[in-house]
Amino acid sequence: MRILVVLSCLMGLLGALPARAAATADVFGREIPLGQGRPAVVLYANRDTRDVLRENALRFAYELRREHPIVVVHVDLRGIPGLFMGAASKEIRKIHHDSLERIRKLFRDQGQQPPADLEDSLYMVADSNGAPHRELGLEKGFRQVLVQAVSPSGRELARGPFPQAAKAIGQAIESLPPRRLVSSISR
Template structure:
């Protein structure tokens, strides 16, 4: 009987713990805050799809600025030998920095100041096991970037090939955003 009481208490304790911790870290060791109050755009890519991201992802992230999502890029490193993982992680860190610079430039080109939380809104995850990609049906060496829209609570709202599904992702994030109250409407 005591075992049942202890189990019931443990289940109650686990139910009281916050369910928002993603347990996912980026290439800088920062926790990726999926499901922690902000919507997210998650892109699944590999070295064969990086050109698609270069051509479309930064402008798409800029277009979503009013929804204030976090952007997460999962980079599939399956097939890269273990002794090259350090070099791959360094390259991903460099791409992260270059991407932030490009987004800042986009804001400036449109006469806007880049958001102060820009760095806290962009994460790149190096994935050597490929498990997140495999779980979505992406086989090693896939040729199409996959994009997912996630709600502030971490629930998937939509997914599709990128950039083809960009419009759908944008509409889903816009429709799930809380309404804004304008000072003019008062």
């Protein structure tokens, strides 16, 4: 009996670890550079809002290309049973890859070269416990994507439903002062 109690406690502890890491890392384990010098557009979605992102998010990110934001997509997986979390994360990695290919095509279709750091500009997070979503008041099974503009220092600038608030989010990002490049000589 004691062994079962110890094992269940260990399983609970191990189950909690990825949720804590999800706040700072994407599905590839990369640190998300929020508040580290670049503005960000953060989208809060779930599997029911996938079509909204597919139809609107890439074009929106392309329109903000001059501001060079990072795009972070938090996917709420609260409705996914624990046994299927690995498959859900694998699907999000596939969507990440497909999204990068689609944005590269969008740049080429516009006669432009895709940015060299494109892969370092898109982060997808599999939130197994939905903590970031709950903090913003999004209940399990929400039907509306939420978008947030974040300053280069990590401060929230604006928030609203997506795509309805896209113009306001774009204006908040565009209103930021231009980033200055400091040469290593002047340091």
